[in-house]
Amino acid sequence: xxxEDRRKTILVVDDEPEIRKLVGAMVSxxxxxxxxxxxxxxxxxxxxxxxxxxxxxxxxVVAPGMSGPMLADRLAALQPDLKVLxxxxxxxxxxxxxxxxxxxxxxxxxxxxxxxxxxxLRSLLHMEELNxxx
Numbered sequence: 001x002x003x004e005d006r007r008k009t010i011l012v013v014d015d016e017p018e019i020r021k022l023v024g025a026m027v028s029x030x031x032x033x034x035x036x037x038x039x040x041x042x043x044x045x046x047x048x049x050x051x052x053x054x055x056x057x058x059x060x061v062v063a064p065g066m067s068g069p070m071l072a073d074r075l076a077a078l079q080p081d082l083k084v085l086x087x088x089x090x091x092x093x094x095x096x097x098x099x100x101x102x103x104x105x106x107x108x109x110x111x112x113x114x115x116x117x118x119x120x121l122r123s124l125l126h127m128e129e130l131n132x133x134x
Contacts, residue, residue, distance in 0.1 A: 007033065008032050008033065008055045008056070008125060009032065009033040009034070009035060009050065009052065009053070009054045009055060010027045010032045010033070010034055010035070010054070010055065010056045010057075010058060010121075011034075011035045011036075011037065011043055011046065011047065011054045011056070011057050011058070011075075012024050012027060012034060012035070012036045012037070012058045012059075013036070013037045013038075013039070013040065013042075013043045013057065013058070013059040013060070013063070013068070013071060014038070014059070014060050014063070014087070015038055015039060015060070015063050015064055016060075017038070019060070019087075019110075020036050020037075020038065021036075023058055023087070023117070024036045026114055026117045026118075027058070027117075027121070029114075030117075030118060030121060032121075035050060035054070039063070039064070039065055039066065040063065040065055040066025040067070040068075040070060040071040040074070041065065041066060043057075043059075043071055043075075044071070044074060044075070047075060047078065047079075053079060053081075054075075054079065054082060055082075055083060055125060056082070056083045056084070056085060056121070056124055056125060057071070057072055057075055057082055057083070057084045057085070058084075058085045058086075058087060059071055059072065059084070059085075059086060059087070060086070060087055060088060061086050061087075061088040061090070061093075061095055061096055061099065061100060061107075062088065062090065062093075062095065067095070067099075068086055068099075069095070069099035069100070072084045072105075083106075083124045083125070084105050084106070085105070085106045085107075085108060085120055085121075085124060086100050086105055086106065086107045086108070087107075087108045087109075087110055087112070088100075088107060088108075088109065088110060089109070089110040089111075106120055106123070106124055108120050
């Protein structure tokens with residue numbers, strides 16, 4: 001991983017402390033800077049106080065209060081190039097279909113592995129390296 005990659009910041013949002021801690025640890029292990037939030041409102045506060053861009057939002061689809069898609073929409077209004085990775089144990093619901101699949105966002109199904117997370121992060125954050133200009 002290059003020095004530039006380590007400066008990339010990922011915002012992890014999940015209302016379940018164990019999931020939030022696990023995903024944050026995975027992301028840190030890959031060398032990224034991590035911000036964690038337990039709710040959409042907390043995530044918005046962290047975003048507004050963070051110095052610099054956030055390259056990726058990792059959030060559950062369904063959450064109490066502000067759902068993952070609602071949070072993603074609010075953050076995208078502030079930073080249109082923000083990438084989103086949804087994590088969910090429910091992959092066949094109407095919410096997932098409408099707000100994740102139909103919008104072309106990435107979805108990582110729970111339970112997932114370290115390798116699965118690594119693959120998604122590489123795909124989302126290193127598209128230019130995977131598809132070099134010809």
